[in-house]
Amino acid sequence: MSRTGTTLEAARSRRPIPKTMRAGVFREKGIVRVEEVPVPEVRDGEALIKVAACGVCGTDIKKIFHRYVEPPQILGHELAGTVVAVGRGVSKWKQGDRVMSFHHVPCGKCFYCERRLFSQCKQYKTTGLTAGFTPNGGGFAEYVKAMPWVAERGIVAVPENVSFEEATFIEPINTILKAVEKARVTAGETVLVIGCGPIGLQLLMVAKLAGPRLYTSDPMAERRAKSLRLGAIESFDPSGGKLVEEIQARTEGRGADAVLVAVAHPAVVVEALAAARPGGRVLLFAANDPVTRIEFPAAAVGIDEKEILGSYSAAVDIQEAAADLVLRKKLPVMDIVTHRFPLDRIQDALELAARPTEESLKVLITHG
Ligand SMILES: [Zn+2]
Ligand SMILES: [Zn+2]
Structure with a gap:
């Protein structure tokens, strides 16, 4: 023009x-x-x-x-x-x-x-x-x-x-795709998504495309049910304090290969670290609160070699791929x-x- x-x-x-x-x-x-x-x-x-x-x-x-x-x-x-x-x-x-x-x-x-x-x-x-x-x-x-x-x-x-x-x-899915890629989710792995609100469920949808075994947790029964309809194998109520045990029971005692955290509470990060296997990844999605402090056992990182990853906002180099997921209704x-x-x-x-x-x-x- x-x-x-x-x-x-x-x-x-x-x-x-x-x-x-x-x-x-x-x-x-x-x-x-x-x-x-x-x-x-x-x-x-x-x-x-x-x-x-x-x-x-x-x-x-x-x-x-x-x-x-x-x-x-x-x-x-x-x-x-x-x-x-x-x-x-x-x-x-x-x-x-x-x-x-x-x-x-x-x-x-x-x-x-x-x-x-x-x-x-x-x-x-x-x-x-x-x-x-x-x-x-x-x-x-x-x-x-x-x-x-x-x-x-x-x-x-x-x-x-x-x-x-x-x-x-398209915008939120870009941020989600970026996070799932950062967590290096791959086929056959066991992945736990903590929190089944809008973000947790979008993490679930996008992670599912990579072909892992997906588990979720949320205190709300409706949200757990929704995650099952969207592809989770099982969903746990973390209120009973048994989440880590449940995940270990399904991974020969190891824990999840990756844990995607979609809940903004420090205690959840500690639980996510415990639910991850040695050498596993814990991805904190948009944990962008400048005030909150998170305390966790140093050995989780220092001995068990668990990785704590962060992902914030979108990435321009996956703009097309992320838009495609929505525009092609995947x-x-x-x-x-x-x-x-x-x-x-x-x-x-x-x-x-x-x-x-x-x-x-x-x-x-x-x-x-
Ligand atoms: Zn946003
Ligand atoms: Zn720049």
């Missing part, structure tokens, strides 16, 4: 776009208010997306309910929608394109990017998707703007046969969506995600 073409397109498309929009604004600890805010203005190299759906991520909950970020902010980074305007110089996208957008895109050139440690890249840490205020995703608003580096490399096309709701999983992601809320009820959505019930799993905000 020519330079003039994109300029005209941007100019034309601005007309039907309103000046203001509704957005769920994080205003104080635990509180998100629906307010009328300006629609972000599209500048050169940028793209404006009308959000159709946005998943509520555990990170949003931590930021809002533990106040990990300073308000005011518009959160929400698992989003999909339609491009409604593009700035001058944008040739990859046009009005009407169905897309999802990542909120972090690494530079690809720095010390960390060269070593595939994309989440540690300085540009990566600079959020490039915003609905106003300090950029932080913006999917809890009606429109979001992708900044130039995101418009260039962080947007993925969504074909007609994939719903926007399905497409909201994962039953919609099986874990239990609740949809309109933007007006975002506070209810967040409260539910923060304090899940037996029945609730993934919560989506749908913009209608």
